[in-house]
Amino acid sequence: MAISLGLFSSLLSPRETSTLTFTKPSPSSSALRMVRTVTSSTVSHSGPSKIRGIMKPRKVSPEMAALVGAHEISRTQVLKLIWAYIKDNNLQDPEDKRTINCDEKLKKVFQGKDRVGMLEVARLISPHFLKSES
Known part of the structure; x- marks a missing residue:
């Protein structure tokens, strides 16, 4: 029943x-x-959705472009590429994996600092995203 x-x-x-x-x-x-x-879980959209926020590609500074290899890129992709660069070049401190030992390329992006904490990375890349003229 x-x-x-x-x-x-x-x-x-x-x-x-x-x-x-x-x-x-x-x-x-x-x-x-x-x-x-x-019975019906999908709702049709009238058109393509706009990409906003951290997913939207933005122009970056020349220093950041040299590091990530693109002049216009989203914030999430920049973080992925920076972490890939750090791991490929073995720049994490062996005793404290949360600390990054910067090489010359990273020093240009991270305000000339020799060592950066992983939680500082997002804050330090912010000035490298240029304001759009909309």
Whole structure:
């Protein structure tokens, strides 16, 4: 025996409906089983979405471009490329992996510092993203 309740249907959008089904437990199981069925879970978009925030490619300074190899790149990609560079060149401190020993390329990006903590990286790359003229 199954009982269907449209309990949450008022909370969902008109295109998305939900049904909760409660089934009577079999003699071998003592638990009540709940099944959620979604009949339409996708909503069509009218057009392509705009890329915003840290995912949007921005122009970078010449020092940053020399390090990452691109003149326009997103913040997330810059962080990935910097960490790849650090690991490829073995620039992490062996005793404290959270500390980066900067070489000449990284010193240009990290304000001339010899050693940088991993939590400082995001703050130190911010000035290298140039303001867009919109």
